[in-house]
Amino acid sequence: MQPRAFAIVTALLLGVLGLGSVAVTDWTPEPVTAAVAEPAAPGPGAPAGTAAVGAAQPAAGATASADPAVWTRSTLRNKLMAEMEATDPGIALAELDRITKQLPYTVRFCHPIAHELGHAAVKRFNADFQKVISFPHETCAAGYLHGAVEEMLNASTQPETDLVKLCAPRNSGPCIHGVGHGTMFVAKQDVAKARELCNTFTTDQNRIRCSEGLFMQLFGPDEEDEKAKANLPADKLAQDPLYPCKEQPALFQSACFFYAPTFYLSSHDYPNHPEVYAEALKWCLNGKASGGSVDCSRGVGSRTMKYNLDREDWAAQQCATAADGWQRKACAEGLVSYYTVNYTDAGAAGRLCAKFGDKEMQGYCRSAGGLSASLD
Numbered sequence: 001m002q003p004r005a006f007a008i009v010t011a012l013l014l015g016v017l018g019l020g021s022v023a024v025t026d027w028t029p030e031p032v033t034a035a036v037a038e039p040a041a042p043g044p045g046a047p048a049g050t051a052a053v054g055a056a057q058p059a060a061g062a063t064a065s066a067d068p069a070v071w072t073r074s075t076l077r078n079k080l081m082a083e084m085e086a087t088d089p090g091i092a093l094a095e096l097d098r099i100t101k102q103l104p105y106t107v108r109f110c111h112p113i114a115h116e117l118g119h120a121a122v123k124r125f126n127a128d129f130q131k132v133i134s135f136p137h138e139t140c141a142a143g144y145l146h147g148a149v150e151e152m153l154n155a156s157t158q159p160e161t162d163l164v165k166l167c168a169p170r171n172s173g174p175c176i177h178g179v180g181h182g183t184m185f186v187a188k189q190d191v192a193k194a195r196e197l198c199n200t201f202t203t204d205q206n207r208i209r210c211s212e213g214l215f216m217q218l219f220g221p222d223e224e225d226e227k228a229k230a231n232l233p234a235d236k237l238a239q240d241p242l243y244p245c246k247e248q249p250a251l252f253q254s255a256c257f258f259y260a261p262t263f264y265l266s267s268h269d270y271p272n273h274p275e276v277y278a279e280a281l282k283w284c285l286n287g288k289a290s291g292g293s294v295d296c297s298r299g300v301g302s303r304t305m306k307y308n309l310d311r312e313d314w315a316a317q318q319c320a321t322a323a324d325g326w327q328r329k330a331c332a333e334g335l336v337s338y339y340t341v342n343y344t345d346a347g348a349a350g351r352l353c354a355k356f357g358d359k360e361m362q363g364y365c366r367s368a369g370g371l372s373a374s375l376d
Helices: 003-024 058-066 073-086 089-102 104-124 139-154 159-165 173-186 191-198 204-219 234-239 250-267 276-287 293-307 312-319 325-342 348-354 359-370
Strands: none
Touching (some): 073 089, 139 159, 139 173, 139 325, 191 204, 204 250, 276 293, 293 312, 312 325, 312 359, 325 348
16 A cells, blocks of 8 residues: 555544544543532631631531521521431530620520420430430520420429429529429410419429529410410400519519510510610519519510620610619619620629620629529
């Protein structure tokens, strides 16, 4: 064959082979692993704009990207319930504590979320109460413990007997407070029946602690469940804005008046109407004749701080709107009470008082520094 002809034939053969290889070769690109393609977010202490090595912390990067810019009760609740299911209650509660300390506005709904974690833990551990409470549970004013006690009593066939045994032998305040919440579940929101259950305790101190949980559950039901809605008839409230506190036995009145503002604030859409805090103090004056206005004003202060932990001085300014000194003082006591429940270290009250610009409110705050922190 002539060289020229040989070259032409060879070129044709190579072309055919080349086209064949194109046809049979899979040209889909190889998938790139997340560790290589998506570098993890830098750690919390890294300078802005610093990128971490991709393979170093893939889980951290995934978590950060999953977190919303602003938490709602449902998004935070869903995250923590999933985390508890994947790990254990201690890890979920630690994450809840971290988020609420980092983002104080989430404290508005951290307590009810902790309640739900407690309910779920009792079911997960087959009502082994000692196992349930073996995890650190002080987060969000012991809401996890409260929820666990609620679930234990709700599932009990003998709640009248079990409620006095559940917290023994220590009978700590937060545990018995949780029993109070549970009495409302057992009594189907019937205050009189729940009160009878609280009276099963043999000491006035424990009956009072139980009543705190009872009325907190009445005025601020934390379960998204129709059966847990506040049982407060509109006609009764029209006749008595502080119903049913005036008709309670003397031992139970203080807790009732203290938690009554929770219902007032929620029913007046406090997140969108900040003026309602000052109005709540005026509303508390309805309890003046029965001696409940002081406890009610403390309750306003407590809720004002709970819902505004990220603006402490503003909260104090709401208390300062009260016309009378006794009410400003009572409101300040409520501010300190909740702040020291949420921040349990010894210096919490002092830090709070230092943030108040109003000298009178600073003074009331300092004098209230020794106030009992049992109410959440």
